[in-house]
Amino acid sequence: MSVPKCPHEGCKSELGVESCKKFLPPMLIEMLQGRIKEASIPVTEKVYCPYPRCSALMSRSEISEEYAKNAFVGSERSGARKCIKCHGLFCINCKVPWHNAMTCSDYKILNPNIPAEDLKLNSLATKNKWRQCGKCNNMIEHTEGCWHMTCICGHEFCYNCGAERKNNRPTCSCPAWDVRRIWFDNHGDFDDDDLF
Template sequence: MASSNIDLYVDEAYLLALINDEPLPISDEKYAEELHLQEALFNSSSIPRNPVYSDPKTEDEKQKNQQNREMGESSQTQLIFCGICMENKQNPEIYKGLTNCKHAFCIDCIRKYVASKIKENIAVVECPDPKCEQAIEPETCNSILPKEVFGRWENALFEAMIPGSQKFYCPYKDCSVLMVDDGEEEVTMSECPSCRRLFCARCHVQWHDGVTCNEFQNLGENERANEDIMMMKLAKDKKWRRCPNCRIFVEKTEGCQHMKCRSSFIIFIN
């Protein structure tokens, strides 16, 4: 029992009367008031009659819940450095797809980085860290990429699986759909399944009407336009000859079987 700092002095007669619950033998009113004051001080320094006890198990659970709550708040506010934008980002803003190399980049930077690689027709996108060769798995980016970008990535991965000797694209620039030649049958004139225009499946160009594949492939790179093909067809119909030196077409109207080109090259005409 805790003791009071006040020195209590109680007359024996008064103390016995107080214990036995008998009337106090008070003869002096002032002395009785002082006794009551001492009794009040004595009771205030005692242990409470009905103390409140706490359940240790309940307290432990409260403390544990508080610790878990503090840890959760700490993980949410933890700052992680992004190696692309060079800024500190909170944990929910960090991309979680690099599980092998553990390099940290924010979601916004990974989204832009992957989109730029897909625009360059790069199918296998590696970790942005210059010294890392770990690839980014497409399924981990499905939720952060626009649908059209993710669709192009899937197409690029599909194209990467086809051998280069078997794939070519529609020669019309406004189409450029992917096509596959398995090599089982030699095909020349064919129709694009997308734009429905004719092309040469052997030369992989727009259809060169009136000119054989061998003739077309003997043409120079600057002689394969549509107007050049039309000129070749006209020269073939008119039986024009072409100077092998300056590549100018000449036509015989009269005279002997040979003529001299303006480049001083002699052309024999049958």
């Protein structure tokens, strides 16, 4: 998202958040600031607080390691970080609240169950045939066009099978698009005889 432009016809000036405070309610100003911050952080740098009551967005570079370094020996290797909003400790590697006195491997062995929220998302993704980017794990929905996808992180892959594209070429043998889907979207019911 970019900074909004002046709504006056022909004016190309950008509206700063400060100038919008004069006519937007505080809730919308806060939302605008959040959207601008979200757009300014590269996908691979985004970190969300794992505490449900917080869920603050942070960049990897702004996460405070100081408290974690002072509180835990070797924390920079273990992944302990402190949320900039709620100040809760969490593991940057596991994306969960801090697992004290436990390595990430031990935590994963002792907590093999996927959280209910993740199960719901995975179920919704399966139902809607969404794909997950192999690089940044963002969910992607194919709405039209060929199977060649470029995620917002820049990773290119085949939506049909998930194979990565290398040197601007597919590494799979999937067709470029689904003929049945194109026909159905434009004509309704599909019959194999419609191809010929």
